[in-house]
Amino acid sequence: MKLVAVDLGGTHARFALAEVEPGGRPRMEEARKYKTADYPDLPAAWAAFxxxxxxxxPPAASIAIAGPVEGELIRFTNSSWTIRPKTIAADLGVDKVHLMNDFAAMAAAVSVLKDDELVYIGGPPGDLPDEGVTSVIGPGTGLGVAQLLRRDGRAAVLPTEGGHLDFAPLDPVEERLLQRLRTRYRRVSTERIASGPGLSNIYESLAATEGVAIVPVEDPVLWQAAIDGTNRLAASALDRFIMILGSVAGDLALAHGANAVVLTGGLSNRIKDRIAGPLFNERFRAKGRFEKRMGQFPIRLAVHPDPGLLGAATAFGTDLE
Incomplete structure (x- = not known):
């Protein structure tokens, strides 16, 4: 069966044609990407695709959405778009629409990824466990979190809003960061820090601590300077970001009762060499009495170019079983 796979994030909407069949990995065609800010709504971006x-x-679509998929009106966490589940099929001119959380789609993709699409980050070598929970985590416009449950040869996806847990500082640098953000937000979630926009919050906090005057720059410019090392303070902010991401990933894995972790998304892939280093892995394991257990978690990076699209199509195929 042919369908349109759609991955709707806070910044981009991605589309691809896919061929699905029950129990198999979808065959994906070329993906196309559109900025959500350039279109008033999903039907306009659909028409452009x-x-x-x-x-x-084709008269079917499987759509992954950056936010909770519930209620009569779906609002995006980091975008002005909205979707009405009861009318979206008619709005797009299709017969069937499958809606799901974007990180549920990421987890569905992980269930069909090949070994060479899962790059080693930490923990013991080898394949992911055949049984148990894998925490799927990805920093992007927000912080996406889902669970993949494998049992008796089958896989089930559990969407979560784990990125909105309270941020827990672990040293004086992070205490100062939290106090600074509390003057701006009533509640500081992990997503305010362990996400793409979070680097700027860390950067500004480090600058304030050092008494350094900075010129605010857009997030993409700051990220590039941090990765290149052309801005000392931005590079330090990135190191701190990696540490915090490691702490958050470990906390989520514990809360999920997981036995493996997979990181996903374009941002994770941009900084994969840093994530594979000690800053992330030491913070991931630093869970007190559970440190030994945390060292037994395989941690991998999904390197598929469009896991959200693959996952949306995979979930549609699962529903056909």
Whole structure:
């Protein structure tokens, strides 16, 4: 069966045609990406994809959404778009629409990834466990979190909003960061720090501590300077970001009762060499009485170029079983 797979994030909407069948890995065609800010809503971006595709789109869609998929009106956590589940099929001109959380889609993708699409980050070598819970985590416009449960040869996906847990500082640097953010936000979640926009919050806090005047820059510029090392303070902020991400990933894995962790997304792939280093892994394991157990978790990075699209299509195929 052919369908349109859609991955709707806070910054971009991605589309691809896919061929799905029960119990198999979908066959994906070329993905196309559109900035959500350039379109008033999903139907407008859908029309742009149809035009660029130059073909009649199939009458089915599987859509991964950055936010909770519930209620009569779905609002995006980091975008002005909205979706009404009861009318979205008619709005897009299709017969069937499957809606799911974007990180549930990421977890569905992990269930069908090949070994060479899961790069070693930490823990013991080898394949992911055949049984148990894998925590799927990805910093992007927000912090996405889901669970993949494997049992008796089957896989089930459990969406979560784990990125909105309270941020827990572990040293004076992070205490100062938390206090600074508390003057701006009533509640400081992990997503305020362990996400793409979070680097700027860390950068500004370090600058304030050192008494250094900085010129605010857009997030992409700051990230590039941090990765390149052309800005000392930005590079230090990135080191701290890696540490905090390691702490958060370990906390989530414990809370999920997991036995493995997979990191996903474009940002994780940009900094994969740093994530594979000691700053992330030491913080991941630093869980007091559970430190030995944390060292037994395989930690991998999903390197598939469009896991959200693959996962959306995979979930649709699972529903056909």
């Amino acid at each position: 149809a035009k660029d595709c130059g073909c009649d789109l």
